[in-house]
Amino acid sequence: MEQYRLDFDALILAGGRSSRLGGVPKQGLVFQGATLLEKSLAAAAGASRAVVVGPDPGLLPEGVLSCREQPVFAGPAAAVAAGLEALANAGSGSAFTLVLACDMPRISSAVQVLRKALESREFRADGLMACGEDGRSQQLAGFYRTDVLTRAVKELASRDALISGSMRALLASLDLQLVTVPTGSTDDVDTWDDAAALGVDAGSRDPFPDRRGSS
Template identity: 35%
Template sequence: MRVHDGASDAAGASTAPDTAGGPGVGDARHVYDAVILAGGRAERLGGRDKPGMLVGGRSLVERVAAAVPDAARLVVVGPRRAEPAHAVFTREDPPGSGPIPALRAALPEVSAPWVALLAGDMPFLRPAHIAALSRAARAAGTGAVLVDAEGRPQWLAGMWAVPPLTRALDAYRGRSLRGLLGPLEPATVRPPADPGGMAAWFDCDTMDDLQRAREALAAAGNGDPMNVLAEWTTRMCQELGIDPERVDRDRILDLTKEVAHGVARPAAPLTAYLLGLAEGAGTAPADAVERITRLAREWQREN
């Protein structure tokens, strides 16, 4: 595989028309669709809805979707959710069975000649990275993938020509993306890190990964909604006489998102208020957040 240095492409890719052929972000003649795989089991997160977890005030899957704003169609393989609102949702059979069945479920929804294949847990992926992949894929003819600092291909961060991908998938009987995509001999792109030191291919598999991503986005600033939340949390703590160190903001936001999705949107702020009352009264159990999250999921299944 030929390695492209993505320093110029990924750091400052232009959206000017790409006249040389192949996919090109910002050029209507080079149309691509995007597929986000968001239906895994998230075993290292205790089976939580990983793509729906908040990082920097937005869910992981929303952040990945923001990296492909020019996609003609956005296909999300995973449970239906409110966001991204413009996405087409589909499910692998059976749910949680892996990336190959997920790709099989997604490709019938793809109509563009090129497709970006992305994991639903990469909060630092940017449109410039997709543009760099597009140019490298055009040069290779079949596709391109990002590589990490050690040069390892990241198979869920790539751009692919749909006809050869479809033929390969039809003939493939294995279970790994490497086994499917490697023989297509894609170009590779090594992107630079974000100013905060986070790589485009960084994914959130564990709670430590999530915390690291949250801290990096909070430190980066740049008008991120999480900075507004941080300022508002501090102001509210001052008004209410609460130690800010006691407020696990992201955990509460994750909880209210679970309740809004599993019960009803108005139930989310009410739940946070009731939890606050219980905390203040000293009656909330130590695992109150986990209990309420479990209750919201049971409510969704039962109703």
Template identity: 40%
Template sequence: MSDSSMPSDAVSPVLPEYPEFSCAAVIVAGGQSSRLGHVPKASLSDGTSTLLDCALQAVRQASPRVVVGPDTLPVPSDVLLTREDPPFSGPAAAIHAGLERVAAQCEDSSTPAPKWCLILGVDTPRIAPAVQLLMRTAAVSDATTQPPLPEEDSPASEGFWGISEGIYQPLVGIYRYKSIRSVFSEGTTDASVRSFLRRLNPVSVKLSAQHTADVDTWEQAEQLGYTTSLWSSY
């Protein structure tokens, strides 16, 4: 499946009350799903929506939206699709690929780079309220003369990442686009996502465990109701 263009309403403000706020989104959707017997997470459905559908809906206000995964993923025409190189080289490599695809799209369309970029895994079907909270937190930080610090005497923060019940969520966050692109510019193959994100001194945003519940095992898939695979492999 080939990459497609940005949606025609891409110039509309993401948050009307913050008209200067702009945000892209990168969805990591190409892992091997080893704990699910290699059944693609993106394909799991509750009978109405797949996990991929849920992720795309959660970031529907972002532009451009980039899914990182195999070229067989069924994405809408207004969503870009790219792949980490080499395939299955980890989420850090996927984030790098997604950020570079955002840059290429902006260059091709002669549009400014977004101020912010959402990073989201494909396996959190109830994440939409958390995404809204992250976007509004980032927008408020733009409107504040003194940006928040992650802790006293630390460098200024370049983003926000979720924390739920004391557990950090590296694939649920929002970061200044230029900063995160720079941090993920090289050395990402089979690397730790968290090791790169820490360089951005992200501020923690408390998120509901209900919203961040993810699908890593069949037991979790059953708990969340996503047990039907709509395609068996990538």
């Protein structure tokens, strides 16, 4: 089937408490010379717009937005809502939104597989998400139809369930397709043991040196 150019925005979640890392922000951890936030934004290359949801990330590549869920630490559903609002306010109207947590250092190969699944054929579901060979899905690595995801946010908010809401609750009504991605590509960093196993370290440098910020 004829391929088409995927029209999507990227929403990077970077606002968790990192409690099992002693509060060290995951976005600043370093993997193969780049921060995990840099890795996430690189994985989302080609997005019409990108937004980072979480604490002040400092300097970002030009054009990348930043915002924060309200109240802070209100959970992933509230973070997705904040990111979608920021993208809409910036005038974005992309058909799909790529949602990524910023704690998966090898996520790029998973995103490539997900993109091919969308680009190679007509796609009728509400979205697709990464799935490991063991059958475990990763809801924070998926492409979702923007209009459907926005409706899901509004529906959750109408039940006063957005604050502290989970991704599972947010996506419960969506017709989603699972796509098997390369082994290890969605491994995430929750603990220092995870970090050590993945070759991730605390790092000390500022991300995105010599680049202008945008908000």
